[in-house]
Amino acid sequence: MDFRANTRTEGDINLSSERRSFQEAWLSPETKEVLAEDSRYFLHQSMSTPCLNVITNAEGIYLEDMDGRKIMDFHGNSVHQVGYKNRYVLDAVMAQLENLPFLPRRFTNPVAIRLAQKLVQLAPGDLNKVLFTPGGTSAIGLALKLARKATGKFKTLSTWDSFHGASLDAISVGGEGVFRNGIGPLLPGSEHMMPYNSYRSIFGDHDDGTYSLNYLEYMLEREEDVGAIILEPVRSTDVQIPPQAYFQRLRRLCDQYGVLLILDEIPTAFGRTGTMFVHEHFGIVPDIVVIGKGFGGGVFPMAGIIVREGLDVAQDISLGHYTHEKSSVGCAAALATIEFIENNGLLEHAVQMGAYLQQRLTEMMQRHEAIGDVRVIGMLAGIELVTNRHTKEKAAGHTEKVMYLCMERGLSFKVSNGNVITLVPPLITTQQQLDQALTIIEEAIDITFTT
Structure with a gap:
């Protein structure tokens, strides 16, 4: 083979x-x-x-x-x-299983609200609204749909070599051949640019991501229907870490052209990089942060998005009509995970x-x-x-x-x-x-x- x-x-x-x-x-x-x-x-x-x-x-x-x-x-x-088998997380999950193992849609529960409050307290700026899903790929779908609804524009920009999940919409914005090859037509409007360090072979260490952002600016000047840019702030697979200047200029470009900045922190949020959220390293506030993986404490599949309050504009549609959207057990696991990270330094x-x-x-x-x-x-x-x-x-x-x-x-x-x-x-x-x-x-x- x-x-x-x-x-x-x-x-x-x-x-x-x-x-x-x-x-x-x-x-x-x-x-x-x-x-x-x-x-x-x-x-x-x-x-x-x-x-x-x-x-x-x-x-x-x-x-x-x-x-x-x-x-x-x-x-x-x-x-x-x-x-x-983190005991603190398991105890929270077991207690919730005994009390409310499943929450039907249309209802809420106190642990879900406490989790949402906790995330809003931790997130910077006006990242004040959340929505949960059972998995990271579906959370990417939430972010993409919300960006279209909020901006009225259907195109997204992402980078080659990126990974955002394995569903059809996620591999469309993703850039890895092992997920896309031979699949056929993908999500319309999914366009790609080079990763931040793709010009290193030409310009060496003098390239701080400026050259790839020059190309991005060229695209934004000509593509008026780009609604969002989605990126991994740190490439978790082969550990690519852009400099702070890259993200600060990226934030300025998004503001200049009216494009939402979506950061996929599914594998890297909740302490992996030494901060609760990865974008804290870069001194910016994204429009949408996508979370997952470690969010459920290694016990329950939990993911979601944290968004700017001004993006609460989709009440007339179902962004994420998921059976386990506001899982009582998942929320208990996630809240306990965050508390354990904080309480144990x-x-x-x-x-x-x-x-x-x-x-x-x-x-x-x-x-x-x-x-x-x-x-x-x-x-x-x-x-x-x-x-x-x-x-x-x-x-x-x-x-x-x-x-x-x-x-x-x-x-x-x-x-x-x-x-x-x-x-x-x-x-x-x-x-x-x-x-x-x-x-x-x-x-x-x-x-x-x-x-």
């Missing part, structure tokens, strides 16, 4: 020879039998079925597989900020661990020519592996080998864009546990690039 570069933009490949070798050597016959049953009944798709392993338990920062091995989970689909901890990650990874880069770059913001880090540091040629095959060597030693993480080790540890991870994980990674790099 030909694994082209655009099939490696988000995650590892589930049909590669490296995966087969890992499974053959490390999984028991019983586990292989369960995986075969999974493969028999579930539709196959990239990055999912056929699956890697069978997980039977999870607690704190650890997964436990069917063969009894404990694995540090520095992947977690970005839902596990407060760790697995996890924002401050993320900042401290981010500084430690930056120090350790910089030292590793000095020791290993195979590390072409490291990028860190809070407890989100990317380690870019290359075959040549000067040409930045991707070490895609090597990176997959590193991942499986780490898995054998008890560490799981995502591989992004073919050659980026993406580390997403729970916010409760200690410095000692980070040390252990980084040592495992460095040993795996040593083995891979010296044999």
